[in-house]
Amino acid sequence: MDWGKKNRLSRLIQKDGHCLFLPIDHGYFLGPTSKLERPGETIKPLLPYCDGIFVTRGVLRSCIEPNVTVPIILRVSGGTSIVGKDLANEGITTAMRDAVRLNVAAVGLSIFVGTDYEHQTLLNLSKVVDEAEEYGIPVMAVTAVGKELEKRDARYLALCCRIAAELGVSVVKTYWCENFEKVVDGCPVPVVMAGGPKVDTELEVLEFVYDGMQKGAIGVNLGRNVWQSEHPIAMIKALRAIIHENATPKEANEILKSVKKK
Ligand code: 5RP
Numbered sequence: 001m002d003w004g005k006k007n008r009l010s011r012l013i014q015k016d017g018h019c020l021f022l023p024i025d026h027g028y029f030l031g032p033t034s035k036l037e038r039p040g041e042t043i044k045p046l047l048p049y050c051d052g053i054f055v056t057r058g059v060l061r062s063c064i065e066p067n068v069t070v071p072i073i074l075r076v077s078g079g080t081s082i083v084g085k086d087l088a089n090e091g092i093t094t095a096m097r098d099a100v101r102l103n104v105a106a107v108g109l110s111i112f113v114g115t116d117y118e119h120q121t122l123l124n125l126s127k128v129v130d131e132a133e134e135y136g137i138p139v140m141a142v143t144a145v146g147k148e149l150e151k152r153d154a155r156y157l158a159l160c161c162r163i164a165a166e167l168g169v170s171v172v173k174t175y176w177c178e179n180f181e182k183v184v185d186g187c188p189v190p191v192v193m194a195g196g197p198k199v200d201t202e203l204e205v206l207e208f209v210y211d212g213m214q215k216g217a218i219g220v221n222l223g224r225n226v227w228q229s230e231h232p233i234a235m236i237k238a239l240r241a242i243i244h245e246n247a248t249p250k251e252a253n254e255i256l257k258s259v260k261k262k
Helices: 003-012 039-049 057-063 096-101 118-135 154-166 180-185 202-214 232-245 249-261
Strands: 019-023 052-055 072-075 106-111 139-143 171-175 191-194 219-221
Touching (some): 003 106, 039 052, 039 057, 139 154, 154 171, 154 180, 202 219, 202 232, 219 232, 232 249
16 A cells, blocks of 8 residues: 555554544535534534544535644535435546545545446446545545435445445445444455434444444444534543443443533
8 A cells, every 4th residue: 555545544543443533524415404504613622533524625615724633534426415316326526636635534425335326326436446546545435325224234234335345445434233243244444334313312322333343343434423412522522432442332421421511
């Protein structure tokens, strides 16, 4: 691996081999999502606790100061909306030249396996990997399910992650699911977990992140369950404890409660 790619990956994945990425890219198909109406304000107090931010070039240029030290993972796919015909019909939205100009640590894009747009989105991924390799930029694949959240089971997610790895990505972002070890074990590159729509309790999030870490995930790329929380700083600190300090869900919940009180 070239020095540049190694350097970028080492900024994203910490010395313990783990990472906490915070995605704020949701507006690219959801518009002004709740609590992300002003992404710059949402992210500001959370920046000290992130190992990477997943963001589009528009929000990066308009809402994030260029002196930010947190590494950037640039979303480079899109072209659909929540009110449009099919969320899976994504194209590549951002040229690799612009990713280089933005000095990003990685790029990320969605694939929609099993949909009418499987072929198109997998070829998007291959093209982005080819171009990113030219510049030593790691690629993170997002195994997207669109509106079909029920698709999130081990058999399907293992298929998606393995295909992304075969096409050459450095990291795969997927959903946590029951029997998550089947997803990680079949994937020869590191796996990070997304959260999906906000769940009912904070403890549920801590429990699934802990379970996923025990089963081999290297971290999270988890958004709504952090910044839509009533206590985003407490939540991100509790998650950091699981990811970087091997805290149990109970220990992380204690951290959450004590930060909430402050
Ligand atoms: C949206 C994304 C998000 O980055 C991903 O879904 C993670 O965010 P969340 O934890 O809110 O699901 O790729 O397409």
